[in-house]
Amino acid sequence: xxxxxxxxxxxxxxxxxxxxxxxxxxxxxxxxxxxxxxxxxxxxxxxxxxxxxxxxxxxxxxxxxxxxxxxxxxxxxxxxxxxxxxxxxxxxxxxxxxxxxxxxxxxxxxxxxxxxxxxxxxxxxxxxxxxxxxxxxxxxxxxxxxxxxxxxxxxxxxxxxxxxxxxxxxxxxxxxxxxxxxxxxxxxxxxxxxxxxxxxxxxxxxxxxxxxxxxxxxxxxxxxxxxxxxxxxxxx
Numbered sequence: 386x387x388x389x390x391x392x393x394x395x396x397x398x399x400x401x402x403x404x405x406x407x408x409x410x411x412x413x414x415x416x417x418x419x420x421x422x423x424x425x426x427x428x429x430x431x432x433x434x435x436x437x438x439x440x441x442x443x444x445x446x447x448x449x450x451x452x453x454x455x456x457x458x459x460x461x462x463x464x465x466x467x468x469x470x471x472x473x474x475x476x477x478x479x480x481x482x483x484x485x486x487x488x489x490x491x492x493x494x495x496x497x498x499x500x501x502x503x504x505x506x507x508x509x510x511x512x513x514x515x516x517x518x519x520x521x522x523x524x525x526x527x528x529x530x531x532x533x534x535x536x537x538x539x540x541x542x543x544x545x546x547x548x549x550x551x552x553x554x555x556x557x558x559x560x561x562x563x564x565x566x567x568x569x570x571x572x573x574x575x576x577x578x579x580x581x582x583x584x585x586x587x588x589x590x591x592x593x594x595x596x597x598x599x600x601x602x603x604x605x606x607x608x609x610x611x612x613x614x615x616x617x618x619x620x621x
Contacts, residue, residue, distance in 0.1 A: 407460075407499075414460050423453065427467055435471050446475065451488040458492025458547070459499075466575065473576030481576040486568055493547040493564045500551025529559040536567025 417424040426434045442449040454468055472481035528550065535546055550560050 410456065411460050432467060432471060436474055439475055447484055451484055454485060454488025455492040458489055459495050469572055469575030473580035478577045478580045482573040485576060486572045489568055490561060490564050493560060496547035497551040497557060497560050500548040504552050525554060528553060528555045529563045532563040533567040536564055
């Protein structure tokens with residue numbers, strides 16, 4: 386355990402500049418929240434204020450939006466729903482959906498690589514070789530599909546799952562494909578709603594959240610049922 390911790394510290398020292406940048410960005414996100422900046426607006430789903438903030442960048446609004454999406458994915462534990470809506474309101478369905486998807490996939494890749502670089506060594510030393518082998522085997526076989534299904538729901542798109550994937554032996558290519566195709570329906574539906582409906586009918590955003598919660602409950606129930614049935618089958 387001590388050896389694994391020492392290796393982790395050595396990795397941090399070796400990539401000190403990257404770690405410093407992450408610390409600065411994380412500090413800025415915290416400051417932004419408590420000073421009622423952009424991440425406070427995201428956390429409180431203040432759509433009008435977020436739209437005004439991004440539009441204030443003028444012709445650089447696309448770049449600013451992508452950077453905010455990436456930061457939301459990598460650092461800020463904020464549900465991304467509101468960003469999808471904002472993307473649709475500002476840029477329209479197609480462009481808004483495309484740059485939102487790009488920002489999400491880019492953020493997922495960064496989160497995956499961070500976990501792969503700094504976290505895998507700790508996992509290898511804290512989990513038995515046999516258990517780790519079984520987990521990696523399961524991830525290789527079903528990880529892509531599991532991640533795809535997780536991405537379909539707006540309340541499980543948090544890139545905690547990209548970090549977790551980085552701790553396994555899942556391939557980066559699998560992460561990119563699963564994330565891209567899992568997010569496409571959600572991202573374009575949300576940007577379409579933002580572009581066509583939510584701009585003039587904000588209450589529809591909260592209706593979509595309610596539907597998403599119901600979907601999440603059904604998804605978790607179905608997962609629990611499958612696991613329970615598999616256990617019963619093994620006992621027989």
